[in-house]
Every structure is written in C-alpha cells, then in structure tokens.
Amino acid sequence: MPLILATTEPGEPEIFASIQGEGASIGRPCTFVRLSRCNLACVWCDTAYTWRFAGDNRPHRDDETFDRGEEQVTLSEEETARRIAALGQHRLVITGGEPLLQAPALARMVAHLQGLVPGTHVEIETNGSVPPHPALDALVDQYNVSPKLSHSGNPADLALNPDRLAHWATEPRAWFKFVVAEPADVEEVVTIQQAHAIPGSRIFLMPEGRDSATIRQRSHWLAQTCSEHEFNLTDRLHIHLFGDTRGT
Numbered sequence: 001m002p003l004i005l006a007t008t009e010p011g012e013p014e015i016f017a018s019i020q021g022e023g024a025s026i027g028r029p030c031t032f033v034r035l036s037r038c039n040l041a042c043v044w045c046d047t048a049y050t051w052r053f054a055g056d057n058r059p060h061r062d063d064e065t066f067d068r069g070e071e072q073v074t075l076s077e078e079e080t081a082r083r084i085a086a087l088g089q090h091r092l093v094i095t096g097g098e099p100l101l102q103a104p105a106l107a108r109m110v111a112h113l114q115g116l117v118p119g120t121h122v123e124i125e126t127n128g129s130v131p132p133h134p135a136l137d138a139l140v141d142q143y144n145v146s147p148k149l150s151h152s153g154n155p156a157d158l159a160l161n162p163d164r165l166a167h168w169a170t171e172p173r174a175w176f177k178f179v180v181a182e183p184a185d186v187e188e189v190v191t192i193q194q195a196h197a198i199p200g201s202r203i204f205l206m207p208e209g210r211d212s213a214t215i216r217q218r219s220h221w222l223a224q225t226c227s228e229h230e231f232n233l234t235d236r237l238h239i240h241l242f243g244d245t246r247g248t
C-alpha cells in the first residue's frame with residue numbers, strides 16, 4: 001500500500017524543507033512530509049484540505065470543502081523517501097492530517113529513507129488518539145503529541161481517550177503540545193496533566209491562530225499562564241515567517 005499525501009497544488013505532494021515552527025524542536029531545519037486524512041475534525045484546523053472533502057459535513061470554521069482528487073496524491077514509499085532525501089536535510093517531520101493512520105506504509109518509507117540518508121532524525125506530529133504501530137514506533141525519535149481539547153469540537157471519547165493519553169504520558173520520546181485559545185482551555189490541560197502525572201516540562205502550550213497578530217496577542221497571556229504552571233510556551237514560527245500557506 002503506497003502513501004496518500006497532501007498536495008501543495010494538484011498532483012504535487014506536500015514535501016518541503018523548512019524550519020520546525022512549533023514545539024520542542026522549534027527553529028530546527030528539517031524536511032516535512034504531510035499526509036492526507038485525519039480521524040478527527042477540529043473546527044479551527046489549519047489543514048482542513050487533508051480531510052474535509054466534499055460530502056463531509058462536520059463543522060469547520062471556514063465551512064469550506066475540498067476536492068479529494070485535487071488534495072490527495074498517491075506515492076510509493078520508495079519515491080516518497082527519494083523526494084525527502086533529495087532535499088538534503090537530516091531531520092524529518094511527518095505531519096498531516098493524522099499520519100499514524102498510515103503507520104505501516106510510513107514504516108516502510110522511513111526504513112527506505114534511513115538507507116538513503118542514514119541517521120535521519122524522525123519526528124511525528126500526532127493528535128495522540130491513534131495507537132502507535134510497532135514497526136513504525138521502532139523508527140521514531142520524537143513524538144509531538146497534540147491532544148485536542150473540547151474547543152476543537154471533537155467528541156472527548158475520540159480525541160481524549162484515557163488509555164491513549166496514558167500511553168503517551170509514559171513514552172519518554174513524547175512531548176505534549178496543546179492548542180489553546182481561551183483560559184478555560186488551560187484548565188482542561190491541567191486536568192489531563194494531573195490525571196496522567198505529566199511533568200510540566202514536557203508540556204507546551206501553543207496559541208491557536210493562523211495569523212501573527214492573533215498568535216502574538218494570545219502569547220501575551222499564555223506566557224503568564226506558562227509561568228504559573230511551569231509549562232513551556234511555543235510560538236508558531238512558520239506563521240510569522242511565511243503566513244498560513246502550504247509547503248512552508
């Protein structure tokens with residue numbers, strides 16, 4: 001089974017070199033590969049083109065639906081690895097959508113990539129609701145786990161499964177990154193932190209926002225909140241640098 005990737009334009013897979021814009025590796029140069037499809041549906045999702053295809057009526061703030069044929073491209077594991085290797089980086093961030101939905105094919109792709117560029121550091125951006133897959137898990141250096149709070153609009157039993165969260169809480173390669181828009185969202189983070197005994201040093205709060213002004217405004221009060229709770233604050237560096245654009 002090949003990989004189903006997102007596109008920057010019809011037929012063009014979203015594989016690009018950039019700077020990690022969020023979380024524990026912020027500022028590091030890396031290559032990104034964006035996979036299509038997600039098992040959740042966040043109302044403020046900034047990559048709705050990976051899942052909100054015509055006929056999907058789950059609510060989204062923009063109320064836009066996308067043409068699956070234009071937004072998805074199928075690429076073999078080997079060709080995906082070749083395109084990543086051609087960008088010359090030694091770090092890879094696998095994102096989506098929800099990339100763990102395609103874990104078996106991703107495992108084959110990463111194994112192939114390690115043959116082309118040995119020692120590549122592999123990070124996965126995940127919403128944390130999908131169990132890790134053993135073959136892929138063995139090839140991953142870092143998980144950036146972003147559980148979705150109630151303001152995302154997802155049912156809690158899907159987005160905040162206690163067994164899944166318990167797994168990530170005890171996974172030493174996992175960092176937590178919570179998207180926060182309002183102070184009430186932080187209360188949910190604290191509840192999750194306490195339920196799973198997650199050290200604050202492994203938690204990042206990230207302002208929800210798709211433009212610099214919103215991110216900056218929310219970062220002001222979030223900085224104070226992070227001090228109080230000893231959480232980390234993360235920016236969304238790529239939005240300041242490139243705006244809300246694909247392939248950046």
Ligand SMILES: Nc1nc2[nH]cc(C(=O)O)c2c(=O)[nH]1
Pocket residue numbers: 018019020021022032095096125238248
């Ligand atoms: N530069 C950059 N950094 C990112 N970190 C996480 C991203 C994501 O979309 O998951 C992302 C992204 O789309 N671009």
Ligand code: SF4
Pocket residue numbers: 038039040041042044045046047048050051096097098127148
């Ligand atoms: S989990 Fe991520 S990709 Fe999926 S809908 Fe939410 S923000 Fe979008």
Ligand SMILES: [Mg+2]
Pocket residue numbers: 046047
């Ligand atoms: Mg993004």
